[in-house]
Amino acid sequence: MxxxxxxxxxxxxxxxxxxxxxxxxxxxxxxxxxxxxxxxxxxxxxxxxxxxxxxxxxxxxxxxxxxxxxxxxxxxxxxxxxxxxxxxxxxxxxxxxxxxxxxxxxxxxxxxxxxxxxxxxxxxxxxxxxxxxxxxxxxxxxxxxxxxxxxxxxxxxxxxxxxxxxxxxxxxxxxxxxxxxxxxxxxxxxxxxxxxxxxxxxxxxxSGAAGEDDGSAGQAGYYPYKPYCRACERDLTTVTAYDDETTDLSYTCACGHAETFPLRDVHHGKLxxxxxxxxxxxxxxxxxxxxxxxxxxxxxxxxxxxxxxxxxxxxxxxxxxxxAFVGITGMAKMSSSKGGVPTPADALEIMEAPVLRWLYARRRPNQSFKIAFDQEIHRLYDEWDALARKIDEGRAQPGDLAAHGRAVRTAERELPATARRLPYRMLASVVDITTGHDEQTLRILAELDPDNPVTSLEEARPRLDCATHWVATRMPDDQRTRVRAEPDSELLGALDEEQRESLALLLEGLDKHWSLDGLTSLVYGVPKVRAGLAPDAKPTPELKAAQRGFFALLYRLLVGRETGPRLPTLLLAVGADRVRKLLGG
The missing domain is CATH 3.40.50.620 (HUPs)
Known part of the structure; x- marks a missing residue:
């Protein structure tokens, strides 16, 4: 038990x-x-x-x-x-x-x-x-x-x-x-x-049921049974007589067919x-x-x-x-008759089974909720992973612990789980940048944490497969990442001294900080150092503005626009040599 x-x-x-x-x-x-x-x-x-x-x-x-x-x-x-x-x-x-x-x-x-x-x-x-x-x-x-x-x-x-x-x-x-x-x-x-x-x-x-009538009474009286016509197979029938003793039922159909049969022996209709x-x-x-x-x-x-x-x-x-209602982020209410309705099979292509179970387990039945097919799925997975960390650390609330337990296992078995809980948004970014190339994907994942490298893509599955499918079918075209093939010479030539010094500081620290955590510290730390602060200094409003400007510059030089996937992930995906080339190093 x-x-x-x-x-x-x-x-x-x-x-x-x-x-x-x-x-x-x-x-x-x-x-x-x-x-x-x-x-x-x-x-x-x-x-x-x-x-x-x-x-x-x-x-x-x-x-x-x-x-x-x-x-x-x-x-x-x-x-x-x-x-x-x-x-x-x-x-x-x-x-x-x-x-x-x-x-x-x-x-x-x-x-x-x-x-x-x-x-x-x-x-x-x-x-x-x-x-x-x-x-x-x-x-x-x-x-x-x-x-x-x-x-x-x-x-x-x-x-x-x-x-x-x-x-x-x-x-x-x-x-x-x-x-x-x-x-x-x-x-x-x-x-x-x-x-x-x-x-x-x-x-x-x-459901197929809500719109059905109750067999309203006609000229021959009320009958709760509706035969399917044995000529045209449709239910466009009207019962005209019924004998309780013999169970003989007579009906006519809109197709013109009429017949009488013993209801006790003929099973061609329903209540x-x-x-x-x-x-x-x-x-x-x-x-x-x-x-x-x-x-x-x-x-x-x-x-x-x-x-x-x-x-x-x-x-x-x-x-x-x-x-209550279950919706889809970015879509109107679901309707089977209108087509294009996401099904459980569709959801399981972009999220692991425990995550989908969790969405239904954590909300009372009378509470509406939405299932993410758009970029909100990244936030959903962040929340799921944060809960897993709380459970690992013994900090989860009883209700959250119960919902998680129902999501990952049933009375009969454990559901398949991804061995390495790599962030979904990071996996999606990597797949987007590498266009799903396995060798390049493994290289990047192996460099996330050099002390505990991913040695096989199987460690990241099935989550990696879900993220891959999301990128292929759900990622907006205007959000796809296209790394520049050649440096933006015009932009590099127009840099001011502050921008050149910031890029030099970043390039100087690449080798030492080449991991997800290291690059995170580096890209956030460059504006701090340029402002005369320690790399771990708490950000001020002015510093945050400087960081946003630095990040926008990096995005423009790497992908030709001012936004993109998280910079540490993007740098790892592009690779150190190509980063140096595109940043003018």
Missing amino acids: DRTTPEADWVSRFADEVIAEAERRAPGKPIVCASGLSPSGPIHLGNLREVMTPHLVADEIRRRGHACEHLLSWDDYDRFRKVPAGIDPSWSEHLGKPLTSVPAPPGSPHRNWAEHFKAPMQEALKALGVEYRGISQTEQYTTGAYRDRILFAMRERTRIDAVLDAYRTKDKGPEEAAARPQSGKAGQQRRPDAPLDAAELAAAEG VWKVDWPMRWEYEGVIFEPSGVDHSSPGSSYVVGGRLVREVFGGEQPIGPMY
Whole structure:
């Protein structure tokens, strides 16, 4: 039993609640945590919160020695609702079909639309250390796993319709968010009267569920089951009759097809979402499941589902928090339908798995946060490395220590880590300057700390690979470093005496200070010495101005502009001989 993680974070508090609730509901049985994803398009980093929240809680429960299963329901039997941006508009002919009956996008190696979008998410979850049991809703429905509950729901359709009808005329708003069955202590829920902003309402976009109707009553009455047409495969169907005794169901389709079949024997449709979700809670015995904020308004699937699972299916609603919006620095809110949405697989190309896990572990589910794809990733890694140093020195706060522990290991295993924690921004600068040339990169990394040199690029991986990918795909073109091929003779000829003396002092100290720390002291120290101060003197406003001027001069002589990567890193990357040439030495 692993109790090394301090009980000082939201994950531990939710684990306490879930264990207590499981003992009340089903003592001695494995605890079930759940999440669901619809592979209707790219499964983005906002959707990942739907998985990471129960994963972290289930993982903590397993650390404590309890049997706990994380179910991940792939809602691949949902209807194909919209052709995403960038896909041939002709795919609109498949609207209304189950996602597993829609062809994969052009060029895909996968057998259908759902598998195409599930595959990268499955690989990302494996890399993130997320242990789960995946459930295909296509398989559940088409194999008849839910047959008895479907027949039961059809028999109880009048009661179901009465519950749904109580919400159909209500304006959607946040008033009933307080009805969620949890203490609120761990999640720190919002006040019921607090407004939901547009960013938060986007948190669960792409789930495939929020936009589905409840099977509203037609001329033949209300039916909670929606058949897929067995001629055109779409759900453009209307149930016209149903016999409780024989289970014969009759329907017509917009395509012109009509038929009658025994529902007990034919599995070619599904319960409407607002009935499907509570049915599954009871079927699986779910204790904990989070949901997006869009599920907490009157008439929403979560609020209505709470009544249906109790009053119709005889089960209990899971406890669990609302989860808030996850954004991307430099981008508007995420939307699967608009295309170009960063996915977990995209994030794992530019950051290590523990860092991505940490972003979800350190914030309570109802707290919004952003994931850095732009240059903010340098700041993120600085913060991550600073936390690691605090832990190494025994100075980390309990909550930070807990979040870090959940990021770097699960109940089952340690996640891969980079042996040498070299600064991400420095690695990006080196890769940028060397254009990814391994031999040059190793030379520079070996010279960072001559007393403890990097002897192989493997010591810097996988972080080096992440930084390399970021430079190749995310670094702005106007920030790329292009070292001058020849000295700027015109600028060198126009230097004043102060500038020439400063450059001479720098060149004189290169050999003695040729390491990252040494060059840092040198470039900051030259203006101090020129001002008659000791190299370690505290900077004054005047001295800071002199340093900025000196740095700008160096950048202009080395890269032709007044800014660039950190000078110590730049000098190491350029190399001593070339530095002397470009600085007129």
